[in-house]
Amino acid sequence: AQRVTQPEKLLSVFKGAPVELKCNYSYSGSPELFWYVQYSRQRLQLLLRHISRESIKGFTADLNKGETSFHLKKPFAQEEDSAMYYCALSGAMGAQKLVFGQGTRLTINP
Amino acid sequence: ETGVTQSPTHLIKTRGQQVTLRCSSQSGHNTVSWYQQALGQGPQFIFQYYREEENGRGNFPPRFSGLQFPNYSSELNVNALELDDSALYLCASSLARGLAAIDTSTDTQYFGPGTRLTVL
Numbered sequence: 001a002q003r004v005t006q007p008e009k010l011l012s013v014f015k016g017a018p019v020e021l022k023c024n025y026s027y028s029g030s031p032e033l034f035w036y037v038q039y040s041r042q043r044l045q046l047l048l049r050h051i052s053r054e055s056i057k058g059f060t061a062d063l064n065k066g067e068t069s070f071h072l073k074k075p076f077a078q079e080e081d082s083a084m085y086y087c088a089l090s091g092a093m094g095a096q097k098l099v100f101g102q103g104t105r106l107t108i109n110p
Numbered sequence: 111e112t113g114v115t116q117s118p119t120h121l122i123k124t125r126g127q128q129v130t131l132r133c134s135s136q137s138g139h140n141t142v143s144w145y146q147q148a149l150g151q152g153p154q155f156i157f158q159y160y161r162e163e164e165n166g167r168g169n170f171p172p173r174f175s176g177l178q179f180p181n182y183s184s185e186l187n188v189n190a191l192e193l194d195d196s197a198l199y200l201c202a203s204s205l206a207r208g209l210a211a212i213d214t215s216t217d218t219q220y221f222g223p224g225t226r227l228t229v230l
Contacts, residue, residue, distance in 0.1 A: 043114075097158055097168070098219070
C-alpha cells in the first residue's frame with residue numbers, strides 16, 4: 001500500500017531559523033515524491049519534486065530511499081513561508097495520481 | 111493562459127441527494143484528476159480522466175462517478191450523498207503524453223480552488 005506520513009500537524013519557527021518539514025512514505029517500488037504548498041487564500045500548488053532536484057524559494061528536499069523519507073528543508077525561514085505544506089507520492093497508479101500526507105501547517109514567527 | 115476553475119464555490123445538500131461538481135481545465139491540458147479533502151486531512155485521490163476515459167480510480171464507491179468532455183472540462187457526480195461526503199473537492203488538470211510515460215516537463219498538476227460540499 002502507498003502511504004505518506006507527515007508526523008507534525010503544526011510547526012512553528014522563528015524568522016531566520018532553519019526549517020525542516022518531515023515526510024516519510026511507504027511504497028515498495030520506485031516512487032516519485034512531491035511537495036505541494038498552499039498559502040493563505042490561495043490554491044494548492046507544486047513547490048518541488050525530487051526528480052527535478054531543484055531548489056524553489058530556498059527549499060530543498062532529498063529523497064532518502066533507505067529511510068523512505070523526503071524531508072523539506074530551508075536554511076533560513078522567511079515570514080512568507082508560512083503556509084500549509086503537503087508531501088505527496090505517485091507510484092503504482094501512475095505519475096499523476098497522487099497520495100498526499102495530512103499536511104503540516106508551518107508558521108514563521110517574526 | 112487560463113487557470114483551473116471550479117463551480118460552484120460551495121453548496122449545501124441533504125443526505126440522499128445527488129450533486130454535480132464542475133471543473134474547467136487549464137488551457138491545453140488533457141488530463142483531469144479529482145480529489146476529496148476532508149477537514150484537517152490531505153487530498154485523497156478519487157479518479158482521473160485522460161482524453162475522456164477513466165484512467166485510474168482510488169478507493170471510492172461507484173456512487174462517485176465522473177465525465178470528461180471533448181473540451182477537457184469535467185464533472186464529478188456523487189449519488190446518494192452521505193454525511194461523510196462533506197469535504198472540499200479539488201480538481202487538477204495536467205498535460206500527459208501517455209498513460210505510462212512519466213513526463214517530468216509537462217505532467218505538473220494544476221489545482222483548482224475547490225468546491226466546498228456540505229451534506230446535512
